[in-house]
Amino acid sequence: MLQRIQTIYIILFCAVLFAASFLPFASIVLEDQSTYNFYPTGWESQSSLQGFKVYPFYSGYLVAVAFGILMLVNFKKRPKQLRYGMLSYFCVLITLVYMFLELSSTKEFLLGNENNSLQSINYSFSMYLLLACLPIIFLANRAIKKDEKLVSSLDRLR
Numbered sequence: 001m002l003q004r005i006q007t008i009y010i011i012l013f014c015a016v017l018f019a020a021s022f023l024p025f026a027s028i029v030l031e032d033q034s035t036y037n038f039y040p041t042g043w044e045s046q047s048s049l050q051g052f053k054v055y056p057f058y059s060g061y062l063v064a065v066a067f068g069i070l071m072l073v074n075f076k077k078r079p080k081q082l083r084y085g086m087l088s089y090f091c092v093l094i095t096l097v098y099m100f101l102e103l104s105s106t107k108e109f110l111l112g113n114e115n116n117s118l119q120s121i122n123y124s125f126s127m128y129l130l131l132a133c134l135p136i137i138f139l140a141n142r143a144i145k146k147d148e149k150l151v152s153s154l155d156r157l158r
Contacts, residue, residue, distance in 0.1 A: 009140035014068040021061040023126035029119045060095030064088045078148040085141040
């Protein structure tokens, strides 16, 4: 199991995604120097976001890590591994899109509600880790397909 390159990719995917789930995704700084940090569990700030509904999407991270672990466990069943890989790829992609949409809607809410102008939006290291998960899981799926193709060609020779 550990001698295959896709196992290394899957372990790296799970570790990177798990580490990204504890770091802030982005922070919004307004002109009055109030800072709003965006974590996977919701928003954190000095002042409250009253009137704004926060949906934590920590589950997107956990589901993708769970699919990664299922990929590791099902190392003998390559078609199942491919399915779990595609599902984890889509979970990470949907989580990334949802995080950007949540950040955009909160920015509009803050600018309309506080009558302030935006000083900056700073994307954190966690956003880059989440983006790095996409090529890692792609490489794992590609290695699994290559392995499946090799096994099927050997079965033809028998």
